[in-house]
Amino acid sequence: MINLTKQAGFDLARRHRAEQRFQWAGRLAILTSLAFLVFMTGSILIDAAGVVRRTQIAVAVDLKSGLVDPADITSASFGAILKSGLRAQFPEVSTRRQKKKLYNLVSPEGSFEIKRQVRDDPALLGGVQTLWLTASDDLDLYLRGKIDTSLPENRRRISNAEVTWIEELQQAGQIRRVLNWGFLTGGDSREPEIAGILSALIGSLFSLAVCFSLSFPIGIGAAIYLEEFAPKNRISDLIEVNINNLAAVPSIVFGLLGLSIFLGYMGLLRSSPLVGGMVLALMTLPTIIIAARASLRSVPPSFKEAALALGATPVQAVFHHVLPVAMPGMLTGAIIGMAQALGETAPLLMIGMVAFIVDLPQSILEPATALPVQIFLWADSPERAFTEKTAAAIIVLLIFLIAMNLIAILLRRKLEQRF
Amino acid sequence: MKNAHIVARFDEDLSKIKTRILEMGKLVISQIKDASAALERLDASEVDRLIATDRRINGMNKDIHNRAERLIALRQPVALDLRQAILPINMAGELERIGDHAKSTAKLARKLSDAGAGEQVMRMVQEMSVLLQTMLAQALIAYSHSDIKLAAEVREADKEVDRLNKAVFAAALQAIRQSPAEAEALVRLILLARNFERGGDHVVNMARHVHQIVTGEDLKASS
Amino acid sequence: MTRPFIAARGMNVFYGDKQALFDIDLDIEANKVTALIGPSGCGKSTFLRTINRMNDLIANCRFDGSLQIGGQQVYDTAVDVVALRAQVGMVFQKPNPFPKSIFDNVAYGLKIHGLASSKSELQDRVEWSLKSAGLWDEIANRLDQPGNSLSGGQQQRLCIARTIAVQPKVILMDEPCSALDPIATAVIEDLIDSLREDYSIVIVTHSMHQAARISQRTAFFHLGRLIEAGDTTQMFTTPREEQTQNYITGRTG
Incomplete structure (x- = not known):
């Protein structure tokens, strides 16, 4: 008789229990990490929710041609025009302190917003116009209930008088909340309500472009030479060990290197994406070389052998047959290296890409900042509203990273499908 | 065992063929012996048993043929192995033919009533029979031990059989002249001697096969 | 006897300190199939790869003696x-078409x-190459498909065509x-036999029966030495050396 059941012996009960234990331990580990992930993204998303909309106040401003010269709009004092508009709405405000508080309802950017609206539509000139202007960050926070009004007046950012004005404005329908496109299209600002991410995004893009165009060809070239052509001896072993070690060197060291060589010795432009990209390229080179070599090594040697046996030169064999097969893996490695570079802050701090950049950089030679540096700067700012901006910037960075990984996956799929 | 095949079954199959040939050879020898004895005593009582044994010999020939065929088909032997598989087919064929001669020798015992004038001829024929048995036994030993020297001796011994055959012919002719009445019996003895002479040729062929198995050289083709 | 096309004299090959071939003297005749047989590690593949210098790819592989082609x-x-490899082609153990189309596989050598x-x-x-390799009729209408879809x-015939x-x-x-x-093997064996008219073929094979079926000359290697070389018929009926006899009949000796 043959017994095929669990009672057959062979210490089955203990072995099955061990199996179950391990599987449950694995599931638990996955659940824990998932919980952390959900917690992290959840808290970031909740924090960033406030950035989706911005608050605007409608202010009636007097744009009589006497105050603004149609031929030279920029020279007009829109600040004064705005202030008088506000005073007109609340004539009872008289003291200097109160007036200042009244003006603070509107973002300091308000006067520029009037200027821009007038410039875009000169027809506004010549009368009293009601314009929608960005409200201050405090007003925004108050409206969203982020300011605790039960605290004593001197311990909160909004005084009782301001609260009354806001309520008055709300009743008059002079306060609204609109989608905050400015966050995605604007540059940095001291004022959280109008601070945008685009300048940092462009800075990051420029740096990455420089980084990729330097590190990819150099890295691939080095990998091909080391893997396919270099004689295998002590020197090549030494180089290999060093490349592996370089991949583990803290990024700030590369930043120091960039500071002393690119800025100190070569005298290149401080804070520019060019230097940033060069430093990041230094940092990603080892990663790319290691990934590219692994990818080359995974190509069956039979292709190269077949080509050589046909009379191809070694370079022909590698470039015609090994490289096309290794390319998807190389690209994946390069993009992972780029993603690493994208998230890197320390080396950029060293070469001065921490500048306060309001205008969008137009070329790789202009001072710029990068996404992770922007996040660092905002996280460091005292204004309460910058917390939200920080979270939102993190989301932008994450989306950027996910997009890059997606590109890596798509590229690999596309290239691998060719035979 | 030296030079053992990696597949033990192969060696077993080969040695089984060899054993069968040796068994068949032994049976053929005893067949010649018994047939000659029956003829000498002119005793017809044994003839039926001898004819039955000849059928068994024919069956053994078929069996060896089948074994060799199966071995070649399943194991695709080459060189020495191939010769060890193929040549036993021929050797079994030769043995089967010697068996046939023994059978016809036995049948003659029925037809001859009295040797009479042919007594001297009969003695010479018996001598041929003994010689044939010895040659066959030696050929089998040569096959069993892959002894090509012994095989060469067997081929040499056939000359004696040929000589005896000629002597039988001369003696029988003389006897017919002296007593023409016994001509029929004497002609039968001449034919019988020819049978043994043929048997000798078959044994020579077997000795050649032994030589070919061992050396790969086909003596018939080269001579 | 025809003049040998490839002639090895006193050939020694080393991998580092290990000697792989010992004092090989072997003639390979033109327009014949020469089979190299022997147990694994006997040096037959090493000998083959010495002819088109594929051993150069192996670091510390050293050659000593004389090897002449024509x-x-x-x-x-x-x-x-x-130049050597353009005139001494090689087909490998595992079919290794390039990861390209059938056409490009065959055209590659012509292009470079x-x-x-x-x-x-x-x-x-x-087209001529594919026809010579007996593959044309099977794939004429799908030249643009990848070589490894065959x-x-x-695939092996594609490699021969290439x-x-x-x-x-x-x-x-x-x-x-x-x-x-076995069927694909038989097709290749038939192809090798027909290619013999135009090329000299040296084939390493583990199958003694294959060597017997397709070659005119056979060389038996054992432990880096050439034990015996001769006409295939003679090698497989009456080998001179006992070692050869033992190997081809499958005996331990």
Whole structure:
């Protein structure tokens, strides 16, 4: 008789229990990490929710041609025009302190917003116009209930008088909340309500472009030479060990290197994406070389052998047959290296890409900042509203990273499908 | 065992063929012996048993043929192995033919009533029979031990059989002249001697096969 | 006897400190199939790879002695391995078509050596090669499909087509049928027999029966030494050496 059941012996009960234990331990580990992930993204998303909309106040401003010269709009004092508009709405405000508080309802950017609206539509000139202007960050926070009004007046950012004005404005329908496109299209600002991410995004893009165009060809070239052509001896072993070690060197060291060589010795432009990209390229080179070599090594040697046996030169064999097969893996490695570079802050701090950049950089030679540096700067700012901006910037960075990984996956799929 | 095949079954199959040939050879020898004895005593009582044994010999020939065929088909032997598989087919064929001669020798015992004038001829024929048995036994030993020297001796011994055959012919002719009445019996003895002479040729062929198995050289083709 | 096309004299090959071939004297005749047989690690593949200098790829592989092809020394500083390999083609154990289309596989050698002056000539020569390899009828209408979409036997014939496209003088084959089923093997064996008219073929094989079926000459290697070489018929009926006898009959000796 043959017994095929669990009672057959062979210490089955203990072995099955061990199996179950391990599987449950694995599931638990996955659940824990998932919980952390959900917690992290959840808290970031909740924090960033406030950035989706911005608050605007409608202010009636007097744009009589006497105050603004149609031929030279920029020279007009829109600040004064705005202030008088506000005073007109609340004539009872008289003291200097109160007036200042009244003006603070509107973002300091308000006067520029009037200027821009007038410039875009000169027809506004010549009368009293009601314009929608960005409200201050405090007003925004108050409206969203982020300011605790039960605290004593001197311990909160909004005084009782301001609260009354806001309520008055709300009743008059002079306060609204609109989608905050400015966050995605604007540059940095001291004022959280109008601070945008685009300048940092462009800075990051420029740096990455420089980084990729330097590190990819150099890295691939080095990998091909080391893997396919270099004689295998002590020197090549030494180089290999060093490349592996370089991949583990803290990024700030590369930043120091960039500071002393690119800025100190070569005298290149401080804070520019060019230097940033060069430093990041230094940092990603080892990663790319290691990934590219692994990818080359995974190509069956039979292709190269077949080509050589046909009379191809070694370079022909590698470039015609090994490289096309290794390319998807190389690209994946390069993009992972780029993603690493994208998230890197320390080396950029060293070469001065921490500048306060309001205008969008137009070329790789202009001072710029990068996404992770922007996040660092905002996280460091005292204004309460910058917390939200920080979270939102993190989301932008994450989306950027996910997009890059997606590109890596798509590229690999596309290239691998060719035979 | 030296030079053992990696597949033990192969060696077993080969040695089984060899054993069968040796068994068949032994049976053929005893067949010649018994047939000659029956003829000498002119005793017809044994003839039926001898004819039955000849059928068994024919069956053994078929069996060896089948074994060799199966071995070649399943194991695709080459060189020495191939010769060890193929040549036993021929050797079994030769043995089967010697068996046939023994059978016809036995049948003659029925037809001859009295040797009479042919007594001297009969003695010479018996001598041929003994010689044939010895040659066959030696050929089998040569096959069993892959002894090509012994095989060469067997081929040499056939000359004696040929000589005896000629002597039988001369003696029988003389006897017919002296007593023409016994001509029929004497002609039968001449034919019988020819049978043994043929048997000798078959044994020579077997000795050649032994030589070919061992050396790969086909003596018939080269001579 | 015809003049040998490839002649090895006193040939020694070392891998580092380990000697792989000992004092080999072997003649390979033109327009014949020469089979190299012997147990694994006997040096037959090493000998094959010495002929087109594929051993150069192995670091610390050293050659000593004389190896001539058509009267020219193979291991000579004046020899360009690219020129050598263009005239001594090789087919490998595992079918290894390039990860490209069938057409590109065959055209590759022609392209790198500049053997076709026009597109139509290229197409003609690819077609001729595929026909010579007995593959044309099966794949004529799908030349643009990847080479590795073919069956194992077809892939190996594609590799043969790729090799003969550049019209070498010698074709080296390293156990070309070891990954194939018996029918595909038979097709390749028939092809090898027909290629014999135009090329000298040296084939390493583990199957003694294959060597017996397709070769005219056989060389038996054992532990890096050439034990015996001769006409295949003689080798498989009456080998001179007992070692050869033991090997081909499958005996331990």
